[in-house]
Amino acid sequence: MPIPLVNSIASWFLKKRIHQMELFIKYPHEVQNELLKNLLIKAKNTEYGRRYKFSEINSYETFRQRVPIQKYEDYEALIERSRKGENNIFWPTPIKWFAKSSGTTSAKSKFIPVSQDSLEDCHYAAGKDLLCIYLNNNPQSQLFTGKSLRLGGSKELYQENGTSYGDLSAILIDNMPFWAEFSSTPSNEVSLMHDWEYKMQAIVNETIKEKVTSLAGVPSWMLVLLNNVLETTGKQSLFEVWPHLEVYFHGGVSFEPYASQYQKILPKEDFRFYEIYNASEGFFACQDHNDTKELLLMLDYGIFYEFIPMDAYGTDEEMAIPLSEVEIGKNYAVVITTNAGLWRYKIGDTVRFTNTSPYRVKVSGRTKHHINVFGEELIIENAESALKKVCLMTNCEIIDYTVAPIFMEGREKGAHEWIVEFKTPPKDIDNFTHQLDLALQEVNSDYEAKRYNNMTLNMPTIHMARKDLFYDWLKKHNRVGGQHKVPRLSNSRTYLEELLNMK
Numbered sequence: 001m002p003i004p005l006v007n008s009i010a011s012w013f014l015k016k017r018i019h020q021m022e023l024f025i026k027y028p029h030e031v032q033n034e035l036l037k038n039l040l041i042k043a044k045n046t047e048y049g050r051r052y053k054f055s056e057i058n059s060y061e062t063f064r065q066r067v068p069i070q071k072y073e074d075y076e077a078l079i080e081r082s083r084k085g086e087n088n089i090f091w092p093t094p095i096k097w098f099a100k101s102s103g104t105t106s107a108k109s110k111f112i113p114v115s116q117d118s119l120e121d122c123h124y125a126a127g128k129d130l131l132c133i134y135l136n137n138n139p140q141s142q143l144f145t146g147k148s149l150r151l152g153g154s155k156e157l158y159q160e161n162g163t164s165y166g167d168l169s170a171i172l173i174d175n176m177p178f179w180a181e182f183s184s185t186p187s188n189e190v191s192l193m194h195d196w197e198y199k200m201q202a203i204v205n206e207t208i209k210e211k212v213t214s215l216a217g218v219p220s221w222m223l224v225l226l227n228n229v230l231e232t233t234g235k236q237s238l239f240e241v242w243p244h245l246e247v248y249f250h251g252g253v254s255f256e257p258y259a260s261q262y263q264k265i266l267p268k269e270d271f272r273f274y275e276i277y278n279a280s281e282g283f284f285a286c287q288d289h290n291d292t293k294e295l296l297l298m299l300d301y302g303i304f305y306e307f308i309p310m311d312a313y314g315t316d317e318e319m320a321i322p323l324s325e326v327e328i329g330k331n332y333a334v335v336i337t338t339n340a341g342l343w344r345y346k347i348g349d350t351v352r353f354t355n356t357s358p359y360r361v362k363v364s365g366r367t368k369h370h371i372n373v374f375g376e377e378l379i380i381e382n383a384e385s386a387l388k389k390v391c392l393m394t395n396c397e398i399i400d401y402t403v404a405p406i407f408m409e410g411r412e413k414g415a416h417e418w419i420v421e422f423k424t425p426p427k428d429i430d431n432f433t434h435q436l437d438l439a440l441q442e443v444n445s446d447y448e449a450k451r452y453n454n455m456t457l458n459m460p461t462i463h464m465a466r467k468d469l470f471y472d473w474l475k476k477h478n479r480v481g482g483q484h485k486v487p488r489l490s491n492s493r494t495y496l497e498e499l500l501n502m503k
Contacts, residue, residue, distance in 0.1 A: 091341030099280035126283035151217030218252035302339030307332035386439035
């Protein structure tokens, strides 16, 4: 199809969709309340809907009082029945697909229901929106003159009891319209290969022959792929391989630790980085302007949002609040009700609102991935902000890291213990440790208070990991692949001790 015609069609979709987005931006609470009402009506005759008398719920307050907040373990028995082919349990239409995830808070596999509604009205709608937003912000884009290099998970779909499960990316690829493959690379056959290491080289071999204009995938694994591309081709810059490359759509983990490495292999000032916030449970937010770190919360994807203030999370005072009650600057655990039948479900992520008109967020971490053993409330956002600053200061680069507490024993004070794998190590690890400690104190007043005169916390300890330590750990746990992540912060020493034994 000629590019001017493609751009004209895209422009038509863009104008139509921008109008719809303006609606939820202008009337966010009305859109969310109407969405909740429709979800309750649709599911009122399901087993779950009858249990909690959805037909009688006519306000958010009643919904909040009647329907319990759930985590995966609470939902697991219902999901297992659905996986075995039972219908109308928590959603009225049959659930054919389940996104398998090991999660980042547990080694146990999770199976997240993916309905036809969520596939079309959330995941695929989000993909189209992302393109619309990008084209609206970059009208001179030549995105459609080439292909998008997508890097998803490493597992194909498996059939069981009439349902299918696998990585979310495998489900999306398997259900994609036939024309979508023509605009993507690698081929579906290569994308769904199981053996990650073999697959990586197959992707390199296939994609270096293509005209690639965009990238899409998790920053940590995409970086591995792109470095393999440079090694295979003998080039220094990705623009020598793909001269028309113009944007990288990324999500899944924080981009901060990898930013400097991407800038080295993508050395163009006008190259665009666009962040997205999605998970197996749904697509939640995306960057809607060039050169910003804020993400617009998407309010019409069939997901109703609630938020638990993190200062009350896990306490007797814990209570979810609607979007209308959130405050800028506070950390919240995200609770969702979805068009795949998840009702008041904790997804395990935390966000911080940067704006409420429209609602914009930054992903700040995981509910279980923080350290608060000594009242320091260290979250991933703090750690990665401090790491970025110190890496610039000491001219080093990081591949991966994890942090855990050193518990108090007798009169011995506590501390934080880090394992860091460097791509470019610091010349002086003691200075790096000192500067990191100062940077953490700058971004977290609770940490600063506990470090004051070594009152509660001693100086952190940092171990320099051997090459490929984290990769080997992921491989040992069968987590090698585009959607798996290294646990960053933990209140327990389980991950750290295992890594120290492999170090």
